[in-house]
């Protein structure tokens with residue numbers, strides 16, 4: 557039964573994290589480059605007919621997968637260090653990525669915008685990714701069509717073709733990170749000016765725009781309510797770009813510090829990107845001292861209830877909702893989280909309840925009746941951030957927690973157990989055989 561469940565969840569059935577809990581985290585952690593920026597910047601190199609270097613890449617499986625995909629398309633990728641690649645895109649010879657590849661992760665949808673921009677045609681399998689409920693891509697398709705492409709979905713593939721791409725005005729019906737980045741990718745080399753109204757404003761949107769501008773694009777307003785893209789004839793590359801620090805990884809460690817009753821310094825982060833998380837930690841009784849590129853987070857007294865609604869940036873991020881859920885599950889009083897982005901992002905609450913939490917999830921709302929402490933149990937990472945939340949729960953809980961389905965966690969967190977171990981956590985990756 558256990559084996560069946562784990563196989564169904566698609567993980568390596570032999571690997572688990574074993575955490576002996578009740579350790580207050582202490583010390584310093586250095587944040588890696590942002591996953592969600594990296595998985596957009598790597599495909600964005602397809603728009604360059606030349607060579608560029610990207611550094612501060614997180615060493616995670618999604619980044620490696622994207623590098624393999626670009627290599628299949630004809631790019632030459634050289635790993636200069638563990639965190640830096642040089643990409644030569646002068647010999648791209650394919651615009652076709654099959655479903656077997658694209659269903660491994662969500663960010664494969666960026667291949668559509670990038671290949672459409674470069675080759676005016678792309679055949680890309682429908683994207684996969686974490687199971688967070690319905691994940692439509694109608695806004696992406698609407699954008700490509702507005703720029704002049706014909707888009708068809710057939711046999712598991714999205715096929716987009718355009719004689720030429722022409723700048724236009726695009727109003728996003730909802731705030732979408734992926735559709736905003738895809739609109740920028742497809743419009744950078746289009747003829748004329750494109751205006752994106754109601755775009756997403758996440759730090760990785762700004763990072764992708766900065767990357768493209770460094771390579772010769774003309775994008776203005778990323779991070780504001782309107783993005784204006786003046787199409788250019790080509791992107792030349794010949795530059796090095798450093799990926800922005802990961803806002804979500806930083807927030808994960810901040811919340812782990814509070815859940816574990818610890819005192820840590822989070823280094824190499826942009827504290828401006830963390831304002832909504834800092835505000836909630838302080839509101840529930842935690843302490844934060846932010847100083848530009850690092851911050852100290854520490855626990856002094858029992859935290860208390862809060863009401864949270866996840867929102868696009870600068871609101872409280874959905875990608876930190878499960879980690880915050882752990883903190884609220886051991887805070888005084890009954891907290892409420894309303895998840896406004898994804899319809900199925902409370903799957904982790906079943907796992908936390910196995911550890912003694914008292915959480916009732918109804919649709920997009922969950923009620924967290926605070927308990928005194930969590931207790932160890934075998935649990936399963938149902939998606940990437942759920943996995944991070946379970947690690948935090950394991951560090952805070954009494955006893956030995958086992959976490960399965962580590963492939964989800966490895967997709968998005970670099971050296972996660974080493975980083976937590978450096979902060980004093982008793983955490984080991986164990987092969988059951």
Ligand code: EPZ
Nearest residue numbers: 592663690691692693694695696731732733734875897940
């Ligand atoms: C990105 O997903 C992130 N993934 C997600 O991070 C993150 O949760 C999400 O943005 C929200 O911040 C990557 O960057 C690779 P959206 P994305 O388009 O782009 C609806 C993680 O854990 N929508 O902003 O797929 C959609 O259903 C992952 O790191 C449409 O209806 O998210 C959702 O309700 C998980 N039609 C909302 O918009 C569309 O065409 C926001 O989705 C597109 C989206």
